[in-house]
Amino acid sequence: MADQKQHLYLVDGSSYIFRAYHRLPPLTDPEGTPVGAVYGYTTMLWKLADDLDAADGPTHLAVILDKDSKSFRNDIYPEYKANRPEPPEDLRPQFPLIRDATRAFSLPCIEESGLEADDLIASYAREAQRQGWNVTIVSSDKDLMQLIGEVDGARIDMLDTMKSARIYIPEVEEKFGVPPELVGDVLALMGDSVDNIPGIYGIGPKTASKLVAEHGSLTAALDSAEDMKKSKLKERLLEHRGDAEMSRVLVTLKEDCDLPQSLDEMRIEKIPEEPLAAFLAKHGFTSLLKRLGTGSGSPERTNNLHPAAAEKAGDAGDVEGNSQPLPEMPALDRTAYETVQTVDRLREWAQRAIAARLVAVDTETSALDAMRADLVGVSLALGPNDACYIPLAHGGSDMFDEKPDLVDLGEALTILSPMLADASVTKVFQNGKYDLNVLARYGVEVSPIEDTMIVSFDLDAGRGQDGIGGGHGMDELSVRHLDHEPLAFKDVCGTGKKAIPFGQVPLSRATEYAAEDADVTWRLFQHLKPRLAIEGGTKVYERVDRPLIPVVAQMEREGIKVDRARLAKLSEEFAKEIGRLEGEIHELAGQEFSVGSPKQLGEILFDKLGYKGGKKGKSGQYSTDQSVLERLSGDGAPIANKVLEWRQLSKLKSTYTDALQQAINPDTGRVHTSYSLVGAQTGRLSSTDPNLQNIPIRTAIGRQIREAFVPESGNVLLAADYSQIELRLAAHMAEVDTLKEAFANREDIHSRTATEMFGEVTRDTRARAKTINFAILYGISRWGLAGRLEVEPDEAQDMIDTYFKRFPGIQRYIMETLETVRECGYSETLFGRKTWFPRIKSRNQAERQGSERAAINAPIQGTSADIIKRAMVRMLPALRDAELHDVRMLLQVHDELVFELPESDVESASKVIEQVMADAASPSVTLDVPLAVDIGTGKSWDAAH
């Protein structure tokens, strides 16, 4: 006993739970408390305890935790760890459970005010080493790597349980390029953004370790700067030497703390079964509980939480933040589906759906446009592999030898309708707005609904950028969450010229495809819906997005009337003018060319005509955009203005006057846009086919197109828009008293800004103030602002400084927002809508700064989106309560709603609309600024402004 080597394990509990939280799936225990990180922590302790009898296993073990956020380091440097935002909402309740778990294992849990876990670990490690013990620090914190090494045969090493990796001198040298005793020097140079240790600006891990390795120490590296040849690096080393020296102190571990418990108290031989059993039972860790009884060895591969969790928690794992482990569901089996071809079988399915209370539904149609598509079939799913397809309009091609037996479409809808309208049966869709619109056109009402696409959006908006795995389409969701690739539409119907309508797909194949979609939707719902509560998405889903689906569906079905003759006349006028301009442009160019080709135009302007200032972008092509042409025009190039006019007219013609005529639905005589509820990462809607959110308004010539948007006779159009909503929200969110006051007093906000910034309001200062206001909302840079205001970046920087000084909350808002996003990975609106920014920590500066600007804007733009969505949800009930049954909500353009209503209703409807919009934030959120709404009416959309 006496000569057995003692081996102390020191567990860095605080850092472990943060890592476990981010790497493990969001599990909850039977009471609904989030326990993902606790589970990871518990399995980690279990694993260590399993090694008790091993040759080099622990003889002594303790868990070290951080007690509070302040430490003696804050006295040296008040900003130390000042960037740390609050931990995520579903992690906070897990902190006390970590202590519970530790006590459950009957292990000492040590924490001390004013000391960080790292310092206690260092002090215990050194003390044990002095006594000749071996020490293993269970952590992956790079600061602790300074301690690694051997003194008189007693070694300190580290264990990263997540990577199952021992860390000793070679691993440290590989990571830092220097031995452990120089790690502190490297850290002092490179700094640490998480702990807010400054280091030297512009020096990262690579340069830091190179410098220290070359010169042998931090001091030597700093001293060497004098003799370096002139460079950025030299300047930085000289200028920020003080930062590095202070950082060196901050990263130094305090190795002589008073030890609150003696080493002997850390001795362990066996983990007593109680109270561990009680703890495991309480939190539903039943597989561990079972093992406790059997005393079996390595971790089991399943547990009652989720089969994937036990495995991934214990070792490295590659759990992604957004992948929920698979609940136990049988593998998907397309041969299990039923083709429903008789009334009896259909009744049976409808009955079972009602009994089940939850059914996934998918419709198959003949086209993608919900306002033109014919219903071809319906599929239902009641459970995994428990799905059917009800073909309703198949056949009509020579693919069928004889027409298949089908339930009559009208009869089928009669049988399904009561179930679809049954308030006690939840219908789950993937993009339900589409199905709702198709079914509504057949007179079928569907309620209540859930939507896996919207759930996914409310959980994961912004995850996976540049289209990499971030979408919310069914195929993507299925691969991401179910690890299953569904049959693709093109595999069933083909593509291009060889494509066939779905109604001509043989029934067996159609069933595989259609029933699978319902099955997948059902499975996705089981996966995604529970995550809402765990991850804090319930509010925005239940209060904003889910109720919005039928509202937007109805708006799409309403459509808006456009005056075809008027558009045709405009097209004709534009065409004539375009032709004339083209002739003049060719004449000025001295040759014919395609004016619409930026490439050819650039060559004409800068090569042939020899105008100065041509700049080629990375595609090797001259830029000929508006700003370039305007400059050329100012320099006396008559061709530039002609091209600008040509561009404006051909844009208006092709995008609007021609395209809108095409978009008129032959059945309704109106234009029906399609809104995407998941199109914009910030939570805004987007509009397609046609896009009615970018109809011209800024120029007189463009506004003519708005004149073609008209009401039915006897009606008017009413446009209601929020005035400066984003600036109001910025004033509220950044708590800028001056701005809040200005809004309360109904002042012109840009003028007020001009007064604050420049001391007087003129046309010029107001315009500049307006530009600056927007720059703030969009995440400012001196260069960006300089470009817009046509001033030097230095001057722009002065203005930014002045702005921050005059409106002191703004800078704090920006810093706090960015810190939160860096820590949590996402931003949040006032209503809890998350937008993820996976590139916020990118090493690529342009990429990172792009994310930062987007992250500054997202809470503001997103809150504005939440507010108008809430107004939309409440609008129709409010109008109905006011007996205004003929007011129809047609369009949404981010901060504007467009209605069509009888002239006689204008007065009373205006009041209701104004009220609903102005009050849309409450009661969930009480704003410090009023929301002002401007309302106009007229015989066209243009006239309504």
Place this chain on the structure above:
DNA sequence: CGGATCACG
């Protein structure tokens, strides 16, 4: 199919 351009909030 990507880039350039330009329409909107």
Place this chain on the structure above:
DNA sequence: GACGTACGTGATCCGA
């Protein structure tokens, strides 16, 4: 060690 600047969209055209 260089990079390249305002956020969020969608439609159209050109040209590889």
